[in-house]
Amino acid sequence: MKIETTLAGSFPKLPTRAGDVNLRVVRNRRDSGKATDQDVAEAIRETTRRILNVQEEAGIDLPVDGSAGWDDAQTYVARSLGGFQIAGLIRYLDTNTYYRQPEIVGAVRWNGPITVEDYKRAQAMTSRPVKAFLPGPYSLYRFSKDRHYKNPSEALAAIGKALGQEARALEDAGATWIHFEEPWLGRASAADAPLVRAALEPLLAGRKAKTLIHVPFAAPTAVFDAIRDLPWTAIGLDLVEAPAGWELLNEVPQGKTVALGLLDARNTRLEDAAAVAEAVSRARAARPDLEYQLSPSASLEYLPADKAELKVSRLVEAARIASRNGG
Amino acid sequence: MARGLWTTTVGSFPKPAHLEKARNQHARGELSQDALEKLEHEETIQVLKRQEEIGLDILVDGELYRGDMTTFFAERMPGFAISNPVRSYGNRYYRKPIAVGPIRRKKPLTVEWWKFAQSQTTKPVKGMLTGPYTMMDWSFNEHYPSREAMAMDLAEAIREEALALQEAGAKYIQIDEPAVSVRPEELSMAVRALGRATEGLKAKTITHICYGDFDVIYPALLDLPVDMIDLEMANSRYDLLDRFRSHPFTKEIGYGVLDVHSHRIESKDEVKQGILRGLDVLRPEQMYVDPDCGLKTRTVEEAFAKLQVMVDAVREVRQEKGITA
Numbered sequence: 001m002k003i004e005t006t007l008a009g010s011f012p013k014l015p016t017r018a019g020d021v022n023l024r025v026v027r028n029r030r031d032s033g034k035a036t037d038q039d040v041a042e043a044i045r046e047t048t049r050r051i052l053n054v055q056e057e058a059g060i061d062l063p064v065d066g067s068a069g070w071d072d073a074q075t076y077v078a079r080s081l082g083g084f085q086i087a088g089l090i091r092y093l094d095t096n097t098y099y100r101q102p103e104i105v106g107a108v109r110w111n112g113p114i115t116v117e118d119y120k121r122a123q124a125m126t127s128r129p130v131k132a133f134l135p136g137p138y139s140l141y142r143f144s145k146d147r148h149y150k151n152p153s154e155a156l157a158a159i160g161k162a163l164g165q166e167a168r169a170l171e172d173a174g175a176t177w178i179h180f181e182e183p184w185l186g187r188a189s190a191a192d193a194p195l196v197r198a199a200l201e202p203l204l205a206g207r208k209a210k211t212l213i214h215v216p217f218a219a220p221t222a223v224f225d226a227i228r229d230l231p232w233t234a235i236g237l238d239l240v241e242a243p244a245g246w247e248l249l250n251e252v253p254q255g256k257t258v259a260l261g262l263l264d265a266r267n268t269r270l271e272d273a274a275a276v277a278e279a280v281s282r283a284r285a286a287r288p289d290l291e292y293q294l295s296p297s298a299s300l301e302y303l304p305a306d307k308a309e310l311k312v313s314r315l316v317e318a319a320r321i322a323s324r325n326g327g
Numbered sequence: 328m329a330r331g332l333w334t335t336t337v338g339s340f341p342k343p344a345h346l347e348k349a350r351n352q353h354a355r356g357e358l359s360q361d362a363l364e365k366l367e368h369e370e371t372i373q374v375l376k377r378q379e380e381i382g383l384d385i386l387v388d389g390e391l392y393r394g395d396m397t398t399f400f401a402e403r404m405p406g407f408a409i410s411n412p413v414r415s416y417g418n419r420y421y422r423k424p425i426a427v428g429p430i431r432r433k434k435p436l437t438v439e440w441w442k443f444a445q446s447q448t449t450k451p452v453k454g455m456l457t458g459p460y461t462m463m464d465w466s467f468n469e470h471y472p473s474r475e476a477m478a479m480d481l482a483e484a485i486r487e488e489a490l491a492l493q494e495a496g497a498k499y500i501q502i503d504e505p506a507v508s509v510r511p512e513e514l515s516m517a518v519r520a521l522g523r524a525t526e527g528l529k530a531k532t533i534t535h536i537c538y539g540d541f542d543v544i545y546p547a548l549l550d551l552p553v554d555m556i557d558l559e560m561a562n563s564r565y566d567l568l569d570r571f572r573s574h575p576f577t578k579e580i581g582y583g584v585l586d587v588h589s590h591r592i593e594s595k596d597e598v599k600q601g602i603l604r605g606l607d608v609l610r611p612e613q614m615y616v617d618p619d620c621g622l623k624t625r626t627v628e629e630a631f632a633k634l635q636v637m638v639d640a641v642r643e644v645r646q647e648k649g650i651t652a
Contacts, residue, residue, distance in 0.1 A: 012413075012414065014411070014420070023418075024412075024420060027418045028418065031418075071417035071418075072416060072417070088588045089416060089588060093509065094464075094506075094509035094510050096415070096464070096465050097416060098415055100416075266467075267467050267468060267469070268410065268425055268467040268469055269467070269468065269469040301413075302413065303410075303413065304410045304411035304412060304413050304423070305411065307410070307411075
């Protein structure tokens with residue numbers, strides 16, 4: 001059985017080869033008046049093409065566009081939803097990276113497609129199915145400051161619905177896989193279960209595309225009961241930082257897919273491909289009735305570009321060994 | 328008459344544009360090391376002079392010669408390599424340390440800069456280091472079998488540097504641990520590492536932490552083995568004071584009253600109100616008033632304007648409350 005390979009969200013923007021477009025330089029030039037917004041848009045396009053090429057050359061089955069135009073994992077979407085404004089920089093959990101905090105100041109609503117053109121442009125650059133990327137509604141709420149809603153459930157339902165509408169627009173544009181980034185599911189307590197459900201139920205209802213709920217950094221153990229029966233296709237587990245995710249394998253309903261996050265996206269040390277393949281075999285032995293993908297534990301943007309590319313190659317190598325072992 | 332409400336800063340000051348330009352030229356090989364250092368020394372003198380003019384009690388060298396707070400140290404310590412750029416936000420990048428072998432301190436890291444700064448003023452200048460837990464957490468690790476093993480090796484190296492600063496005459500040694508606040512489950516590891524780094528020091532020891540989930544780490548935070556913990560108070564609208572009411576803050580406190588993320592210059596009244604709120608639950612001799620965090624993200628003029636407001640506010644509170652420095 002072939003183990004499908006995929007990445008988890010954004011990818012380093014900087015080139016590793018001399019002569020390639022350097023988005024950082026172009027943005028700096030734009031900020032100092034020496035380049036235009038059009039130049040930046042072109043650099044984002046070329047960076048996306050390069051990120052897709054890296055994945056295609058390595059043999060990633062389900063590539064991502066790398067979120068080349070995003071400043072962080074929340075605000076690209078939040079700033080275009082009605083009801084949000086964007087405030088100051090704060091630290092993104094324990095990653096020593098930052099994001100601008102969205103603030104909810106009115107009723108959250110979807111005003112029209114936000115990521116669809118990005119998706120279409122990326123999909124036109126590759127023959128493989130591009131996995132679209134969106135923040136998950138529960139985490140978007142937790143990352144935000146709510147100055148509007150009296151009741152968190154109401155806010156979460158509104159965000160879930162709005163992101164569901166964005167997902168529908170992506171589906172209409174041809175997206176067959178959509179990744180929802182949900183780091184806060186790993187930090188939620190059992191008491192948060194109704195809130196998690198309030199967010200994910202409207203998001204997942206009636207989805208045509210396959211959906212991945214990706215939970216980096218910690219295992220969503222405390223709230224898994226609340227999402228178990230929802231119609232997601234795959235759950236992404238960070239098995240590097242959160243070995244407790246192994247125990248969740250037993251809880252995953254039959255026929256679902258688990259994206260095994262077995263390559264450390266937050267450390268430059270390269271894994272041994274055979275050891276990673278062995279871990280995949282362990283999962284398959286424990287739950288032969290599930291489908292599996294192999295992925296990094298989180299976004300590879302926590303690494304420098306050169307190391308991220310090495311991880312992509314190693315990921316594919318490990319998946320090939322695992323596929324052979326488990327044929 | 329009570330004493331207290333001494334004024335200081337957290338550490339970094341903004342680099343003037345011509346110094347940033349010179350650092351970039353140096354990185355591209357277009358400016359010599361000597362020429363860059365000459366400029367860094369000149370600008371450090373200016374930063375010290377302006378702190379004196381404003382009337383701060385305890386000064387810093389401003390760290391104008393440093394880039395990232397972990398990479399600066401890692402570049403000078405065997406056992407570390409430095410990565411290619413990693414993004415921190417938007418279009419901001421930094422080079423991150425990678426532990427590739429046993430980490431050691433082979434030579435002084437900051438002592439010469441401290442001596443230079445102290446020679447420029449009669450006021451005390453703080454020695455400024457990055458703590459072992461933060462150095463570990465903000466680095467990649469290709470060598471050590473565990474996070475704790477790496478943190479404890481760093482603690483040894485940082486302790487040697489702290490002892491050298493003390494030997495050189497530093498009366499205040501600040502060992503910053505901003506990463507401590509984001510992984511509550513590792514607080515005990517951070518306590519052990521910082522305990523080793525500060526073991527045997529007679530100088531007043533300080534640690535700065537920020538951006539954390541204080542609901543989870545307070546009051547365990549008080550276990551950090553230092554004399555003073557420096558906290559951002561203004562950024563959280565002084566919410567921490569409620570926690571101090573239910574569990575008294577038992578150490579000296581670096582009491583942050585300026586939002587370093589905002590371009591806005593605070594009014595004297597709002598800073599005064601923040602200090603007065605603190606005096607409801609803290610003793611003046613516990614309190615060292617300062618900005619929430621390093622000022623390097625502000626413009627030069629914003630930084631000094633904010634500090635002037637802070638010092639003026641402290642003077643008024645001292646006068647009204649009969650507190651002396």
